[in-house]
Amino acid sequence: MNRLHASGLTLVLALAFASGALFVPARAGAADTTAPVAIGATVEDFTLPDADGRAHTLASLKGKAGTVLIFIATRCPVSNAYNERMEKLYQDYKARGFNVVGINANVSEPATEVKEHAAAKGLTFTILKDNGNRVADRLGAERTPEAYVLDAAGRLVYHGRIDNAQNATNVTASELRDALDALLAGKPVAKTEAKAFGCSIKRAS
Amino acid sequence: MSRKPRRLAATGRRRKPAAVWPRRALAFALALGAVWASGDARVRTSASARAAAPDGVYQPKRKARGVRRVPRGRKARTGTDATAPGATAVAPVPLLDAEGVKRLLARGAPPNDRPLLVNFWATWCEPCREEFPDLIKINRDYDARGLEFAAISVDDPAEANRGVPRFLRELGATMPAYVLNVTDSEPVINAVDPTWGGELPATFLFDRQGRVVYQHKGRVKPAALRAAIDKVTSDK
Numbered sequence: 001m002n003r004l005h006a007s008g009l010t011l012v013l014a015l016a017f018a019s020g021a022l023f024v025p026a027r028a029g030a031a032d033t034t035a036p037v038a039i040g041a042t043v044e045d046f047t048l049p050d051a052d053g054r055a056h057t058l059a060s061l062k063g064k065a066g067t068v069l070i071f072i073a074t075r076c077p078v079s080n081a082y083n084e085r086m087e088k089l090y091q092d093y094k095a096r097g098f099n100v101v102g103i104n105a106n107v108s109e110p111a112t113e114v115k116e117h118a119a120a121k122g123l124t125f126t127i128l129k130d131n132g133n134r135v136a137d138r139l140g141a142e143r144t145p146e147a148y149v150l151d152a153a154g155r156l157v158y159h160g161r162i163d164n165a166q167n168a169t170n171v172t173a174s175e176l177r178d179a180l181d182a183l184l185a186g187k188p189v190a191k192t193e194a195k196a197f198g199c200s201i202k203r204a205s
Numbered sequence: 206m207s208r209k210p211r212r213l214a215a216t217g218r219r220r221k222p223a224a225v226w227p228r229r230a231l232a233f234a235l236a237l238g239a240v241w242a243s244g245d246a247r248v249r250t251s252a253s254a255r256a257a258a259p260d261g262v263y264q265p266k267r268k269a270r271g272v273r274r275v276p277r278g279r280k281a282r283t284g285t286d287a288t289a290p291g292a293t294a295v296a297p298v299p300l301l302d303a304e305g306v307k308r309l310l311a312r313g314a315p316p317n318d319r320p321l322l323v324n325f326w327a328t329w330c331e332p333c334r335e336e337f338p339d340l341i342k343i344n345r346d347y348d349a350r351g352l353e354f355a356a357i358s359v360d361d362p363a364e365a366n367r368g369v370p371r372f373l374r375e376l377g378a379t380m381p382a383y384v385l386n387v388t389d390s391e392p393v394i395n396a397v398d399p400t401w402g403g404e405l406p407a408t409f410l411f412d413r414q415g416r417v418v419y420q421h422k423g424r425v426k427p428a429a430l431r432a433a434i435d436k437v438t439s440d441k
Contacts, residue, residue, distance in 0.1 A: 130226060
């Protein structure tokens with residue numbers, strides 16, 4: 001019996017280390033941030049669930065003229081300051097061939113909260129839940145709100161802020177809309193990156 | 206040594222020990238391995254589990270770890286309205302424009318001889334509020350050891366005489382503090398560090414030559430920050 005227990009204990013420890021070893025590479029892989037997608041590079045297809053758990057691919061959400069991905073949050077005051085502007089952007093540009101997609105990558109904000117928040121704030125565009133922040137890592141997203149504009153071919157043409165002021169009455173530069181207008185006009189995007197303060201994305205790892 | 210097999214409550218059937226043991230062992234092993242692999246996840250979970258403040262409103266907590274209490278004889282603020290009857294007046298925090306930020310950053314360059322720690326934060330930013338007690342301790346520990354410290358709030362400038370000084374007073378913060386007053390934050394972000402995207406909180410340590418020698422986005426890790434400060438303050 002003692003021998004049986006001893007061999008059993010050895011087996012347990014061996015399995016523990018083996019299973020731990022299985023977890024470690026996954027964690028290390030997540031921490032190893034590969035270079036974010038650069039301006040001009042194609043954003044690879046990905047699949048994420050919406051707040052109801054339905055899976056969507058980027059390809060299925062692409063607009064004819066292009067796609068806007070915006071990392072958003074439910075609790076970030078900066079992101080919330082842009083709720084109306086994001087919804088208006090979606091309404092203004094969907095008939096012109098652009099789709100707007102929200103992505104929530106905050107581990108602290110569950111899907112149920114994302115759904116309730118969207119309903120309460122009147123956000124009607126698709127919002128995906130980036131559990132494990134895999135897409136945020138791939139795109140190099142760090143804050144909310146943070147926008148990515150893809151052209152019709154899926155190439156990244158703009159990355160950064162929506163505009164230059166949290167208070168809508170103080171806006172003097174709207175780089176995100178400028179990028180969409182440039183694509184519609186067949187012109188190159190004048191300013192491909194712009195920064196603003198935002199909430200850090202609360203990552204799972 | 207022989208043990209009677211336990212009866213399963215639901216079925217009354219006897220369970221064979223030999224069949225149960227490996228399953229339990231496997232489950233235990235997997236759990237042990239997962240815990241071993243997860244490292245410091247517990248710390249992050251406890252921090253992120255804290256309740257968030259409502260949108261854009263700083264609500265003082267009854268008690269925060271590492272927070273110096275309001276001195277006796279002075280009324281502690283528990284509400285959010287500084288204009289309420291009986292509210293204790295708070296001295297406004299100075300505003301800082303983009304040129305002011307650049308002048309401040311030049312403080313960490315020759316001919317100045319003190320390294321400079323700059324923290325960007327806001328009262329509406331949960332991890333900013335959570336890390337502030339650690340920053341206050343660091344300021345107290347290193348002020349006499351040759352470190353300059355500036356806390357720059359990116360709150361609405363209107364908060365310079367409301368939420369920001371109230372928060373600083375409640376925590377007993379004594380480091381130089383400012384509220385950013387700019388129409389466009391991008392030039393400030395790039396002046397501080399071109400690799401910074403603007404996420405908050407963000408902490409930068411400049412050496413005596415004005416070079417960024419440590420930076421952290423998100424809630425600071427005090428041990429790592431202290432190690433960087435120890436190094437930069439000991440470098441001559």
